[in-house]
Amino acid sequence: MGDDPAFCDKCQAAYLVDKRVLTVLTDDYVHPTPGFPAPVTSETISWPAGCCVCARPATRGVEAKAHDGETGTNAAVAAAGLALGSIAVRTGGGTTYTLRIPHCAEHDDGAKLEIESNNKPPLKIRFRSYAYQRRFLELNPKPAKAA
Template sequence: MTSTVTRNTGSTIKYVVIMAVLAGLSVLCFYAMIDRSGLLWLLCLAGGLGFAVFAFGALLVARDQAGTATCPRCQATLAEIELNHTEDPAFCDKCQAAYLVDKRVLTLLADDYVHPKPGFPAPVTSEAINWPQGCCVCARPATRGIEAKAHDGQTGTNVAVAAAGLALGGIAVRTGGGTSYTLRIPHCAEHDDGATLEIKSGNEPPLQILFRSYAYQRRFLQLNPKPTKAA
């Protein structure tokens, strides 16, 4: 199933206005350097460069991420999406259907789709993990566990996962100079690149696995649901 991606005029104008404001602040900072010296001169320089970088970022967003389309599955409106191409799968906010965009065409992914690199996220919510049967890429019988590692250099991050033995079904946590997490992910003899482990700031929980297989990711989420918050 597909739909057409069109430019959202409102989003484009919003980011162009943001870009113009940031560019104006950058110019003001550079202009203020004329009558300044020492620390104030450096502060103006840093401010001018910082605003310029953010203005350029807003320009890129206006150019590439001001698209809109209709989800082919649930008919929800998808706003501020990539106009021309997505490297990694994205998801409908309403029905969670996965899609890719290419040349302004949004295509829903087949249930058995396998991405060239890990791109389907699943949060790690417990030290004990229930793995779906089979290889995380092709679902054939798994014969080994391939290690995936993530390192958090910020010692204060709360990943909400306790230490456990390094085994298929558990996660190993090592501290000292930050925190390292190691997980063995089931693979068959033919595959060794089906998943990666990463820490994504802003997520709750921040520790997550990225799978190549869309089907495996959905089965993993069914077996490892997020804990429900108490009322």
């Protein structure tokens, strides 16, 4: 299959394209690498129950890290990182964020954390599991825009 999943603009269904063949993904699809994005839009994270890959009971949190190499990191990003319960370490070379993401004993590669310095929100988690990503988005909705 192709690289990362894409989403229909109208219905938000996930799909992959490989050699001009479009495949709509089933609800329980698990990608080989973390490809289903979920923005971190709040100062607190609600994790869905279970492992972020297979939904079996989570027995541990696996660290996911992202480093913002810019020394002039937006103060709101640093504050959000600390409030998320992650470890935000500011050094002369930028800021590193760490989240502990729920995994079972069999999985350790179900998600990764990314920083997009010019985007709001700048923190994003990518999951391998389409179902887990959707549950995460339900528990962590985007805040309503102020009128």
